[in-house]
Amino acid sequence: MIDIQNERDNREVPLKKVGIKGLRYPVEVLDRDHRIQHTTAQVNLYVNLPHHFKGTHMSRFIEVFHQHRKRLSMPHFLDMLEEIRVSLEAARSFGELEFPYYIEKIAPVSGQSSMMSYDCAFEGIVSGPECEEGPSRVFFVSVAVPVQTVCPCSKAISAYGAHNQRGVVRVKLQVGPDFFWIEDLVSLIEQCASCAVWTLLKREDEKAVTEMAYDNPKFVEDLVRDVLLAIPRLGNFPWFSVEAENFESIHNHNAFAYAEGPGVSSV
Numbered sequence: 374m375i376d377i378q379n380e381r382d383n384r385e386v387p388l389k390k391v392g393i394k395g396l397r398y399p400v401e402v403l404d405r406d407h408r409i410q411h412t413t414a415q416v417n418l419y420v421n422l423p424h425h426f427k428g429t430h431m432s433r434f435i436e437v438f439h440q441h442r443k444r445l446s447m448p449h450f451l452d453m454l455e456e457i458r459v460s461l462e463a464a465r466s467f468g469e470l471e472f473p474y475y476i477e478k479i480a481p482v483s484g485q486s487s488m489m490s491y492d493c494a495f496e497g498i499v500s501g502p503e504c505e506e507g508p509s510r511v512f513f514v515s516v517a518v519p520v521q522t523v524c525p526c527s528k529a530i531s532a533y534g535a536h537n538q539r540g541v542v543r544v545k546l547q548v549g550p551d552f553f554w555i556e557d558l559v560s561l562i563e564q565c566a567s568c569a570v571w572t573l574l575k576r577e578d579e580k581a582v583t584e585m586a587y588d589n590p591k592f593v594e595d596l597v598r599d600v601l602l603a604i605p606r607l608g609n610f611p612w613f614s615v616e617a618e619n620f621e622s623i624h625n626h627n628a629f630a631y632a633e634g635p636g637v638s639s640v
Contacts, residue, residue, distance in 0.1 A: 392417070395416075397416075398414055398438070398439075400445055403554075414470045416438065416470055438453065454498075464504050465500045466498070478572065480571055481581050485578070489519075493517075494514070512548045514546050514555070515545040519570040520540050520617075521566060522537065522538060523536075523586045525591070527623075536623045537587075538621055540628075542616070543618075546604070547611045565596060565599040567587075567591045594630050600615045612633065
């Protein structure tokens with residue numbers, strides 16, 4: 374059959390990314406406590422397209438990803454991108470995988486068990502030897518963790534009480550030589566907040582959580598700084614970023630802070 378995609382294009386316009394976006398697919402990811410966790414991901418896969426190619430073969434992205442859907446830890450994810458790059462005769466390939474990750478949490482007093490969902494993402498870039506900077510493989514892990522914060526200023530100036538709010542901390546790590554678990558990163562972030570957040574709390578838990586947060590007030594700036602300083606305890610990361618957004622309870626806006634760790638992002 375005629376291969377239109379491989380026909381020559383004479384406009385001499387290279388494309389940095391072409392591929393598939395918004396694919397929803399069942400996948401398996403590593404789970405510290407249960408070895409494997411089944412979840413559903415939204416997948417974006419791309420390659421660069423040299424100026425002389427009219428188009429890429431979209432079906433090959435799905436073919437390769439389907440074969441790797443049950444092995445999506447860092448080395449396998451990058452191996453999948455390398456296979457896509459070679460299959461499509463590209464110099465560089467890109468992959469983005471967003472998925473909910475579930476962790477069972479125990480309420481602090483009642484001991485009731487429930488599941489918490491955390492938004493996670495994998496992102497990878499694989500460059501071949503034909504790239505100017507030579508071959509390289511870069512992998513990022515991101516996680517968004519809901520937390521609770523109590524305003525130190527409100528606590529200091531109020532005769533009683535203090536305003537508190539739920540927020541979210543987003544961490545993005547460029548993975549280096551050290552392995553880590555998503556569960557450990559989540560726990561580290563929660564420990565830096567005024568208090569963690571649970572799906573299920575009984576009355577005795579609500580009392581304990583409210584008092585715990587009140588005794589540990591944090592500005593959004595405190596939260597980002599504390600997480601940034603704690604991350605190296607998980608391992609050696611070439612680059613990382615931390616951002617926190619508090620969904621303010623007494624203002625018609627949110628509070629926000631952002632910082633980056635050592636090194637410079639490769640993206």
